[in-house]
Amino acid sequence: MSRRLSRPSSAASHRSSGSTTxxxxxxTECKAAYLSIYDDLKDVISSEYDLSAVLQQSGRNPTKKTLAKYWTDETDYLTFDDFVNICRREHATTTDELMKAFRKIDINGDGYISLDELFRMLTTRGEKMTRDEVQRMIDEVDENRDGRLDYEERKLYYSEFCNMMMTTADECKKMSIKLMEKKERKKRRMSNTPRRGDDENILGSRTSLRSNSSVKPEGQGLSHSLRSVGRTGSRSSLISIDDMPKPSPRVKKDKVRTPVGSRSAKVSEPSNLRDWTHISSKGCFFIDADEGGQIISHQYTLHLADDTNVFITMQxxxxxxxxxxxxGPVxxxxxxLREGSSSHKVVTFTEQRDSKGRYCVRCDLPAGKYKLVPFTTGCRLYERSAGRETKDVKLIKQDKDEKIVLSKQFKKALEDIFDMADLDGNGLLSREDFNWYNIRTSGEEVADDEWDVVEGNIxxxxxxxxxxxxxxxxxxEAEDNDGDTDxxxxxxxxxxFxxxxxxxxxCPFKLDVYAEDCRKTKLEVAGLEPQAVLEDAICDTVIAKGEAFKVKGMKDLSIYTYIGDARATVLVENQSYSKVRIQLDCSRSKNVVSNQRDLNYTLTVPSNTTxxxxxxxPRDEKAEWIVRCQETIVR
Structure with missing residues (x-):
């Protein structure tokens, strides 16, 4: 059932947007925002993350506190009418609110922003800046060279900042309107009838305020925006005035999650998906015993020639x-991640499952190049001991003529390996497929003379x-080694094996990418690398989307807990100058399994590290699961 929202007063409805009279x-603006993400007004918002995205599409920049008002533990989904009522209550960010956000940096209230205050704010979350970078940013705008920023001195700077935010929103709106027009034209072609009535107003409207949720994950906040201005002068998305680098109050109530796949509303597969451009690739997660049991996997580069709506699935x-x-399944x-000149920025990730059990995400992406990095928690895929393995299975044997032949079990394993290496799924191994297989098994690429041997003998x-x-x-190979199976x-x-x-x-996997309005779409295998490259991205999304609290008696130690539909993550952020040992005891949780093997786990967190x-x-995906975590500082 949808958690209904009471209808606001008529006065409140006029506060929803400065451009709406x-x-x-x-x-009409609400419809335009909703239809830019969903195919139909009957589609429902099925997660807090999706609610944030569609609110951003309407020109709002919801904080975690705002989202919590409308998406509680009892909320299964929200309808379009619910969304309209929320928009009536929540107005767009104003210049005064942006000024308040800047004033929050002035911790001691003396009317100035010092280097220490700005440094503390910009080095507490996300992509941290160095002290020299903060100093250079102050130098650029400090007209009287006193090493401080006062509000009177930099009024023009704040005005420019606000104008920059608004310009970004306008650019995002144009792209979203363009995508919506493509969808509407396609619908008209399919129905062969002209649009009438209220729907015409949606297509013709140019006033809906849009914010591109696919470019900036919710929660990057003020520090991210300031870093963008200080480093490159590039535009960033609208900031959340409450999204400052301080943790939210700790929530004591247990987090009870419904069985995976049993929720009444899910991410829906587009109804016209067969008309979208479809590209896919297989790949695999591997446990690398030579690197301490870390997980590595194939990684990909996605090229989009046009702005488009995409639907990405992973299973x-x-x-x-x-x-x-x-x-259950791994x-x-x-x-x-959006590829940049020096770093990759998180755009989104597959947070939910659809009705087919696939992890999936749907969003708008501008034209460009993206890196797709597969991820698994390691809760069910991990390095295992020899266990009951008493002896090696025979790989070869001799026939009656004393010739070396492969055993039946070995042939079956090789057939499975062939299927794993066949990344494009065409039942054959191209040189590229065989090259990735060779990199995994020998650490080297296939040279031309080696491929010549392959072409001449098999x-x-x-x-x-x-x-x-x-x-x-x-x-x-077995014959060349005279029966040696090493x-x-x-x-x-x-x-x-x-x-x-x-x-x-x-764990082999299949990655599918569907693009609605981009025929020139390309997916390439970019590497076979450790998924440790994702650690910063995971930390960013947990900090942006999770609940946070300070550890008692440790003002510089914070714990963030993110709980999604099928995964929970607990991380520790140490902003002090000393390393900290902390015990995270999740043994009182219900129906969960951890990647640490032991639910009561002690870790060392270096200084200024997350x-x-x-x-x-969930151990049993058909049952409810509860996450409880108790922290203890180890002296």
Missing amino acids: HDSEFR PNKIGDSGFTDD DTAVYV ELENGEITKTGFLHLNQM DLWVTLTSMG NKNLVLNQA VIGHHLI
Whole structure:
């Protein structure tokens, strides 16, 4: 059931937007914002994250406190009418509010912003600035060279900042209107009837305030905006006046989550998805024993020639015994990062599942290049001990003519490896597929002379290796080694097989990208790298979307807890100049499993560092799960 909102007074309805003077125009703006994300007004908002996105599309920049008013633990979904009522209550950010946000930096209230105050604010969250960078930013705007910024001295600066924010909103609005017009034209072509009545007003309206939620994750806030101005002068999205680098009050109530997949509203697959451009790739998570059991995976580059709405899905791809445990499938997600000259900025990530059980996300993306980085928590995919493996399975044997042949079990494992290496899923291994396989198993790319050997000795089809040819290649290796299987075992263990030839140290997956209005779409395998590259991105999203509190007696130590539909993450932020040892005890949680193997885990957090403590997922996905975490400083 939707949690209904009481209808606001008529006076409140006119506060929803400075550019709205009549209720019909206001409702048209709401429709334009809603339809820029959803296909139909009957579609529902199914998560707090989606509520934030659609509110940003309407020109609002909701804080965590604002979202909490309308999305509580009892909220399953919100309708379009609910959204309209929220927009009536929540007005757009004003210049006065921006000024209040800047004044919050003036911690001692002396009317000036000092280097120390600005430095403290800009080095507490997200992409941190150095002291020299903060000093250079002050120097650029400090006209009287006293090392401080006073409000009278820099009135023009604040005005310019506000104008920059508004210009950004206008640019985002134009892109969103353009995308909506494409959708409406497509709908008219499909129905072969002209639009009439109220819908015409939606298409014709140019007044809806839009903010591009796909460019800036909710919660980057003032410090991010100031960093953008200080470093590059580039425009950033509208700031949240309450999104300052201080934690919110701790919420004592347990967080009870419904069974995964049982919620009444989900991310919906676009109804016309078959008309969208579709590209996909397979890939795999691997446990790298040589690097302390860390997880590595294929990573991708997505090229979009046009602004478009995208629908991205990620799911385990069952091959052999991999990807699925007795408790459920290995969790899979993908982070979308916008590629830049010096760093990658988080755009979004697959936070929810759809009705088919796929982790997915839907959003608008401007034309450009993006990095897609798969992620799994490690709660069900982790380095396992030898266990009951008493001896190695035989890989080869001799036939009656004393010739070396591959055992039946080894052939089956090789067939599974072939399917894992076939990234484009065409039943053959291209040179590129074979190259990624070779990088994983030997650490080296396939040289031209090596590929010449392949082409001259094994079965190919259209210049690509067949499954029969792949088995023959391994047969040749066994013969060349005179029955020595050490190199064969290196291949098997690298690909995730244990000594019983069970694929339990890897999880194949399938990544699908659908683009609505971009025919020139390209997805390339960009590397096979540790997912540790995502740690900063994960920390950013947890800080932006999670609940925060200060550890008692530790003014510079904060804990953030993010709880999504299928994953919870607990991280510790240490802003002090000393390392801290802290115990995070989640043993009182219900129906959860952690990536740390032990729910009562102690970690060391270096100074000025943010560290992930626990990833948690439900042990039984069909039952409710409760997250409880108790922290204790270890002296």
